[in-house]
Amino acid sequence: MxxxxxxxxxxxxIALALTLIVATVAVTLCAATSGGxxxxxxxxxxSAEINSICGALDGWLLAVDDSSYTITALGYRLTATDxxxxxYLEFDGGLTSFLPSGETVIQMHRIDNVCxxxxxxxxxxxxxxxxxxxxxxxxxxxxxx
Numbered sequence: 130m131x132x133x134x135x136x137x138x139x140x141x142x143i144a145l146a147l148t149l150i151v152a153t154v155a156v157t158l159c160a161a162t163s164g165g166x167x168x169x170x171x172x173x174x175x176s177a178e179i180n181s182i183c184g185a186l187d188g189w190l191l192a193v194d195d196s197s198y199t200i201t202a203l204g205y206r207l208t209a210t211d212x213x214x215x216x217y218l219e220f221d222g223g224l225t226s227f228l229p230s231g232e233t234v235i236q237m238h239r240i241d242n243v244c245x246x247x248x249x250x251x252x253x254x255x256x257x258x259x260x261x262x263x264x265x266x267x268x269x270x271x272x273x274x
Contacts, residue, residue: 135217175239175259182243185226185235186255186268191219192228194271202245218245 132258136144193200193209197238200209206219213258218226220243224235255266 139243149233162238178237178240179257179259181235182240182255182257183266185224185233186253186266188217189216189226189228190253190268190270192216192230194270194272198272200247200270201254202247204244205242207245208254220244231242 149254172194189207189209197209197211198209198216199211200207205221209216214229216228220237220240223237224226224243226233227233240257240259242256244256244267246254246256248254251270253268253270256267257264257266
């Protein structure tokens with residue numbers, strides 16, 4: 130007597146259909162998760178670059194905010210001079226800070242533009258443009274109060 134051991138075609142089709150359903154759900158879930166993670170990564174990178182701009186502006190201003198310096202702004206560049214030395218903070222695809230302590234360059238990938246304006250002779254307005262949005266940072270020049 131011969132025993133029929135194995136699966137029928139119907140059983141194999143059902144198993145294959147269930148496997149495909151589970152694989153489809155898994156691939157969809159992975160794709161949705163990785164898209165969300167990419168957005169979080171991009172947001173984190175943008176936040177880090179904005180924090181770098183704030184830190185560079187504050188550090189630069191701390192070094193040159195003295196009554197012996199004349200501070201001027203021309204679009205993408207802030208300049209402080211005492212007649213002998215000139216120090217600057219500028220955006221040219223990246224942020225470059227030149228101070229007595231040396232030059233620092235910060236690479237920017239998400240920031241489109243940074244523009245500096247001095248208003249009321251004692252405020253530095255820094256306008257940061259990214260992803261079609263604008264952020265305005267304002268710092269006070271304490272020596273000009």
